[in-house]
Amino acid sequence: MFTETPLVRRKARAELVAKCVFGAMALCMVTPLLLIITHLVWEAAPLLSFEFLTTNPTGGMREGGIWSALLGTIYLVTVSLLIAAPVGVLAAVYLNEYARESWFTRVINLAVVNLAGVPSIVHALFGLGAFVLFAGIGRSILAASLTLAVMTLPVIIASTKESLGAVPLAFREACWNVGATRWQTIRRIVLPNSITGILTGVILQVSRTAGETAPIMFTGAVFFKKVPEGDIFAYSIWDQCMALSMHLFTITTQVTDAPKALPYATAVVLLGAVLSVNLTAIVVRSYLRSRKKW
Amino acid sequence: MEHEVVTLGAQPTRRSMAPGGDAARRRMVESLTEHVLEWVIRLCGISAILFVFGIFFFVLREGVGLLFGDFSLWKFLSSTEWYPTSRSNVRYGVLSLIVGTLSVTTTAMLIAVPFGLGAAIFVSEFCDKRAKEGLKIVIELLAAIPSVVWGFIGISVMNPLIQTVFHVPVGLNVLNGALLLALMSVPIMVSIGEDALKAVPDSFREAAVALGATRWQVIYRVLVPAAKNGLLAAVLLGVGRAVGETMAVLMATGHAVNIPHSVFDPVRTLTATIAAELGEASVGSPHYQVLFLIGILLFSITFAVNLTADLIVKGVRRK
Numbered sequence: 001m002f003t004e005t006p007l008v009r010r011k012a013r014a015e016l017v018a019k020c021v022f023g024a025m026a027l028c029m030v031t032p033l034l035l036i037i038t039h040l041v042w043e044a045a046p047l048l049s050f051e052f053l054t055t056n057p058t059g060g061m062r063e064g065g066i067w068s069a070l071l072g073t074i075y076l077v078t079v080s081l082l083i084a085a086p087v088g089v090l091a092a093v094y095l096n097e098y099a100r101e102s103w104f105t106r107v108i109n110l111a112v113v114n115l116a117g118v119p120s121i122v123h124a125l126f127g128l129g130a131f132v133l134f135a136g137i138g139r140s141i142l143a144a145s146l147t148l149a150v151m152t153l154p155v156i157i158a159s160t161k162e163s164l165g166a167v168p169l170a171f172r173e174a175c176w177n178v179g180a181t182r183w184q185t186i187r188r189i190v191l192p193n194s195i196t197g198i199l200t201g202v203i204l205q206v207s208r209t210a211g212e213t214a215p216i217m218f219t220g221a222v223f224f225k226k227v228p229e230g231d232i233f234a235y236s237i238w239d240q241c242m243a244l245s246m247h248l249f250t251i252t253t254q255v256t257d258a259p260k261a262l263p264y265a266t267a268v269v270l271l272g273a274v275l276s277v278n279l280t281a282i283v284v285r286s287y288l289r290s291r292k293k294w
Numbered sequence: 295m296e297h298e299v300v301t302l303g304a305q306p307t308r309r310s311m312a313p314g315g316d317a318a319r320r321r322m323v324e325s326l327t328e329h330v331l332e333w334v335i336r337l338c339g340i341s342a343i344l345f346v347f348g349i350f351f352f353v354l355r356e357g358v359g360l361l362f363g364d365f366s367l368w369k370f371l372s373s374t375e376w377y378p379t380s381r382s383n384v385r386y387g388v389l390s391l392i393v394g395t396l397s398v399t400t401t402a403m404l405i406a407v408p409f410g411l412g413a414a415i416f417v418s419e420f421c422d423k424r425a426k427e428g429l430k431i432v433i434e435l436l437a438a439i440p441s442v443v444w445g446f447i448g449i450s451v452m453n454p455l456i457q458t459v460f461h462v463p464v465g466l467n468v469l470n471g472a473l474l475l476a477l478m479s480v481p482i483m484v485s486i487g488e489d490a491l492k493a494v495p496d497s498f499r500e501a502a503v504a505l506g507a508t509r510w511q512v513i514y515r516v517l518v519p520a521a522k523n524g525l526l527a528a529v530l531l532g533v534g535r536a537v538g539e540t541m542a543v544l545m546a547t548g549h550a551v552n553i554p555h556s557v558f559d560p561v562r563t564l565t566a567t568i569a570a571e572l573g574e575a576s577v578g579s580p581h582y583q584v585l586f587l588i589g590i591l592l593f594s595i596t597f598a599v600n601l602t603a604d605l606i607v608k609g610v611r612r613k
Binding site for chain 1: 328331332334335336338339340341342343345346348349352353355356408409412413415416417419420427429431432433434435436438439440441442443445446447449450451477480481484506508509510513531534535537538539540541545565568569572573577585586589592593596597599600601604
């Protein structure tokens with residue numbers, strides 16, 4: 001076909017070099033993830049067991065498991081999910097289905113973007129000022145979950161908007177044409193057709209709240225608390241609680257003579273929970289995309 | 295209404311078979327619920343605005359008391375002396391904290407920008423479809439690692455690593471925090487940067503290749519100039535993330551209020567100061583109020599950065 005001139009060869013070489021350089025840069029991101037996970041699991045291995053999950057920390061947090069912290073995190077995530085998901089989904093419904101393109105929706109979108117960029121520690125200050133002190137809720141699971149909910153709201157709005165936007169306009173038009181109102185269209189057509197996408201997005205984002213530390217530090221998480229082991233209703237939403245992320249912070253920085261594997265094991269549980277939820281959501285999402293009918 | 299539905303030949307619904315008065319009442323209830331629902335939806339729609347203002351208002355509300363007393367804003371911003379708990383002479387100068395934040399963020403960006411944009415170019419231009427999917431999943435997982443876990447990695451992995459590689463006595467310093475922040479902000483740069491590159495029409499690439507350009511030339515003569523606003527926005531969002539990051543820098547930067555002279559000096563950032571000291575400051579005290587003022591400062595910085603990034607992205611889309 002082509003005669004191989006020096007120019008062609010030089011170009012092929014340049015191509016290869018470019019691919020290698022940029023590939024190496026991409027590899028520099030992949031390798032840390034693998035190295036970190038392997039290292040953490042390796043160091044944590046001696047402590048990881050089912051018992052570790054189901055016993056309270058003891059001996060000044062130097063021995064025992066992580067039960068009360070694990071349960072606290074589950075509470076925080078669930079309550080913040082219950083608050084943020086409806087508000088976030090309805091907000092996305094408003095932006096995608098009701099609002100017309102105007103300066104007002106532009107301001108809302110701008111607010112969503114900026115809310116997503118607010119530093120987590122500023123969310124903590126807001127939670128302390130608004131929920132704990134002003135609303136008088138006091139430091140509790142409820143106040144911490146509200147703070148986390150405000151924090152996850154923009155991400156839920158963004159992912160839901162994407163799912164709603166994927167429902168073809170023709171579906172809505174068909175529904176309006178048979179005389180359905182806007183809300184009926186949304187409830188019968190738009191939401192059922194996007195619900196799995198919405199749920200995946202919501203779960204994905206809320207899994208991230210499990211790892212947040214700064215926003216709950218001053219709004220409801222405590223260093224240490226004992227709860228009955230095995231009782232999943234051990235906390236009430238007015239209680240303060242332990243949280244995995246906070247617990248990891250505490251045993252790494254405050255408890256200096258903890259056995260080496262203890263923080264590693266805590267980190268592995270936290271990381272494992274967050275990453276496995278994420279991975280599930282990613283798998284579900286790609287399955288949904290491949291199966292799409294329109 | 296029902297009447298029409300039936301004549302149009304649709305299946306008669308249960309509702310349309312119901313006796314007249316009952317149906318009318320039900321219709322009224324339905325339209326009422328619909329009204330209520332629409333208002334709820336509208337309220338949720340503006341919730342983001344409410345929360346942004348709420349954050350500004352409530353954080354300022356806790357901190358504003360200090361501004362009316364014997365407090366100089368200039369001194370607050372320009373003094374390096376941060377002695378919030380001194381018995382004899384309390385001084386609140388946040389300059390060294392600002393410099394701390396700047397030094398960690400800048401170092402992080404020096405590492406993250408080339409790698410982030412390089413990876414974005416790789417994902418967008420060099421990958422086949424399957425490798426692309428795989429890399430994007432890894433990026434998403436990298437973004438999902440909690441910041442407290444990064445902080446823990448900073449203490450347990452990076453700290454000894456930096457000590458042995460650079461022969462410095464303490465590994466908790468600017469470099470450590472910057473490395474963590476780089477790893478944390480690369481994912482966001484890659485995903486936004488890749489979007490920007492994807493938005494460049496294929497005809498641009500084809501035209502360049504037809505002229506005999508190599509991949510290098512296509513990238514730095516055509517793609518990067520065409521996508522430069524999007525790439526800039528990607529960098530800015532990474533900066534925003536790095537400035538606001540709390541737990542990782544709190545744990546990994548060594549926690550000393552100090553103007554750093556090299557990347558091996560420990561520093562303290564604005565975010566870390568709030569996280570470390572808020573627990574000890576009693577509610578309503580000047581120390582407590584000054585921490586909220588730092589919060590307002592942080593809020594303003596990230597607000598400006600994100601707003602700029604957003605305007606740049608919007609500008610791209612309009613074109």
